[in-house]
Amino acid sequence: MNNKEKIFNISLDLFSKHGYDGVSMRQIAREVGIKESSIYNHYSSKQEILNSILEYYVREMVSDEIPLPQASRNLDKGFDFFYRAGCDAFLSKLRQEKMMKITRLLFIESYHNDDVKNFLKKSIIEEPINGWIVLFNMMKSKNLIRKDCDVVQLSQSFFYYGMFLLYEHFIINYPEDDEEFLEEFMLKTEKHAKTIFDSVKTED
Amino acid sequence: MNNKEKIFNISLDLFSKHGYDGVSMRQIAREVGIKESSIYNHYSSKQEILNSILEYYVREMVSDEIPLPQASRNLDKGFDFFYRAGCDAFLSKLRQEKMMKITRLLFIESYHNDDVKNFLKKSIIEEPINGWIVLFNMMKSKNLIRKDCDVVQLSQSFFYYGMFLLYEHFIINYPEDDEEFLEEFMLKTEKHAKTIFDSVKTED
DNA sequence: GTCTATACCCAGATAGAC
DNA sequence: GTCTATCTGGGTATAGAC
Numbered sequence: 001m002n003n004k005e006k007i008f009n010i011s012l013d014l015f016s017k018h019g020y021d022g023v024s025m026r027q028i029a030r031e032v033g034i035k036e037s038s039i040y041n042h043y044s045s046k047q048e049i050l051n052s053i054l055e056y057y058v059r060e061m062v063s064d065e066i067p068l069p070q071a072s073r074n075l076d077k078g079f080d081f082f083y084r085a086g087c088d089a090f091l092s093k094l095r096q097e098k099m100m101k102i103t104r105l106l107f108i109e110s111y112h113n114d115d116v117k118n119f120l121k122k123s124i125i126e127e128p129i130n131g132w133i134v135l136f137n138m139m140k141s142k143n144l145i146r147k148d149c150d151v152v153q154l155s156q157s158f159f160y161y162g163m164f165l166l167y168e169h170f171i172i173n174y175p176e177d178d179e180e181f182l183e184e185f186m187l188k189t190e191k192h193a194k195t196i197f198d199s200v201k202t203e204d
Numbered sequence: 205m206n207n208k209e210k211i212f213n214i215s216l217d218l219f220s221k222h223g224y225d226g227v228s229m230r231q232i233a234r235e236v237g238i239k240e241s242s243i244y245n246h247y248s249s250k251q252e253i254l255n256s257i258l259e260y261y262v263r264e265m266v267s268d269e270i271p272l273p274q275a276s277r278n279l280d281k282g283f284d285f286f287y288r289a290g291c292d293a294f295l296s297k298l299r300q301e302k303m304m305k306i307t308r309l310l311f312i313e314s315y316h317n318d319d320v321k322n323f324l325k326k327s328i329i330e331e332p333i334n335g336w337i338v339l340f341n342m343m344k345s346k347n348l349i350r351k352d353c354d355v356v357q358l359s360q361s362f363f364y365y366g367m368f369l370l371y372e373h374f375i376i377n378y379p380e381d382d383e384e385f386l387e388e389f390m391l392k393t394e395k396h397a398k399t400i401f402d403s404v405k406t407e408d
Numbered sequence: 409g410t411c412t413a414t415a416c417c418c419a420g421a422t423a424g425a426c
Numbered sequence: 427g428t429c430t431a432t433c434t435g436g437g438t439a440t441a442g443a444c
Contacts, residue, residue: 003427019316021225025420037422038428046420104315111312111375112223121376150395157396160368161361167371168364171315172325191354192361199403207409228437241440242410250438 004042006032008056009098011049016101019108020050054115057102061093061123072138079144083193087186100178104170125163129155149200158196162189208246210236212260213302215253220305223312224254258319261306265297265327276342283348287397291390304382308374329367333359353404362400366393 001009010031014023025046029036043049066074066089074082093099106124109116132155139145165188169181205213214235218227229250233240247253270278270293278286297303310328313320336359343349369392373385 022316024418026418034427035429036420037430040421041427108315111308111378112226117376125372125376153392153395153399156392157365157399160365160372164364164368164371167368168329172321172329174315188357188360191357195358195361195400195403197403199399199401229439230437238409239411240438241412244439245409 003032003034003038007039007042007049008052012053012098012101012105015050015053016104016108020046020105020113050109050113051115053102053105054119057099057106058119058123060096060099063093065089068134071135075135075138075142075144079194079197080190083190084186087189091182091186095182097178100170103166104174107167107170125159129159132159143202145197145200146202154196154200158193161192165189207236207238207242211243211246211253212256216257216302216305216309219254219257220309220312224250224309224317254313254317255319257306257309258323261303261310262323262327264300264303267297269293272338275339279339279342279346279348283398283401284394287394288390291393295386295390299386301382304374307370308378311371311374329363333363336363347406349401349404350406358400358404362397365396369393 007028011023011028014027014031025036025039028049029039032039043052066086071082071086074085094103106116106120110120111117133151136145136151136154140147140149140151162185165185169176169178169185173181211232215227215232218231218235229240229243232253233243236243247256270290275286275290278289298307310320310324314324315321337355340349340355340358344351344353344355366389369389373380373382373389377385
């Protein structure tokens with residue numbers, strides 16, 4: 001691992017622990033084992049280190065989406081199968097150590113960094129919500145859920161629960177075991193999804 | 205308004221906008237219209253200003269709970285009435301400008317201030333969740349919901365949705381109109397509550 | 409209770425030798 | 427690419443005059 005990578009990894013580690021403002025260039029330099037001034041050969045500023053971290057997250061997240069036709073086929077195999085497949089795809093991204101650290105960083109920095117805030121808003125909230133709206137509409141057309149139910153509210157009701165579990169883990173319960181959380185996350189959101197699904201499913 | 209109150213209010217205003225670390229004693233002094241050193245006649249440190257803000261929040265929040273017998277009577281008048289009464293009690297506390305500002309501050313500071321974190325965990329999450337568990341059990345004994353449903357999961361499924369709405373408003377969508385949000389909050393959580401309720405209610 | 413003055417520390421960043 | 431040395435500016439807090 002060269003020094004640029006070291007700076008990246010150590011910065012990420014410290015930022016995710018203490019927040020961006022809570023970490024100094026001196027601290028980063030000390031842990032990397034070089035002088036502060038040497039950092040500036042690799043990154044032009046502290047902000048640029050953060051930017052490169054966010055870019056990394058975006059790059060990793062765009063991959064691995066489940067395509068819609070696949071989702072449709074999964075749905076035909078039953079709700080349980082469908083849900084687990086979707087959840088697995090999501091968790092496989094999140095499960096990587098760097099991604100967990102960056103996710104915490106997103107929650108920490110979103111209140112005063114507009115780039116982070118907008119990223120969280122669009123890519124972590126709005127886009128998935130829209131994805132779920134599509135999926136609930138699909139369930140409607142397959143006659144799995146009632147025609148009169150509100151898919152937008154349903155998507156939010158489902159999705160926001162999971163979002164707060166993430167916030168709770170990454171902020172309120174930090175630092176607790178990540179792996180254990182991910183197990184629990186899967187179980188809890190599945191139960192929650194069933195609760196939501198039960199309230200609108202058609203009689204069979 | 206004396207200078208001590210001015211320091212309190214201006215600190216709260218700035219902290220809730222920029223976070224604790226994002227505000228300096230110089231800034232506070234400037235806005236109050238005195239010198240930094242004069243602040244120390246009223247508060248022994250910056251941290252003590254924050255503490256006094258948190259104490260204020262706790263003092264305001266302990267009042268105004270709906271007592272259990274009242275909740276039980278409300279429930280007999282139908283789910284809608286019951287839910288609105290509870291929601292009104294909660295929103296009447298939150299509606300005050302200072303309380304809104306402190307709520308944002310709680311979300312901002314919880315990641316690196318253990319006092320804030322523990323307060324959020326116990327008083328804002330655990331205690332309300334336990335309250336809802338009691339209420340769902342009450343619904344069970346009144347035969348409004350099925351005997352076999354999981355009241356703990358139900359309470360979480362209901363409550364965490366609202367919590368994320370708060371996070372979304374105070375952090376992600378900040379600064380947007382508070383009054384408008386509170387209206388929307390009431391409508392959305394009511395719809396959500398009905399979704400949850402519908403999935404477990406007894407046939408009538 | 410407020411002021412001026414200042415102590416002291418730590419931040420991000422740059423210049424220039426090697 | 428890394429170093430030493432340094433600049434500049436900001437932070438919290440205190441001493442002592444009025």
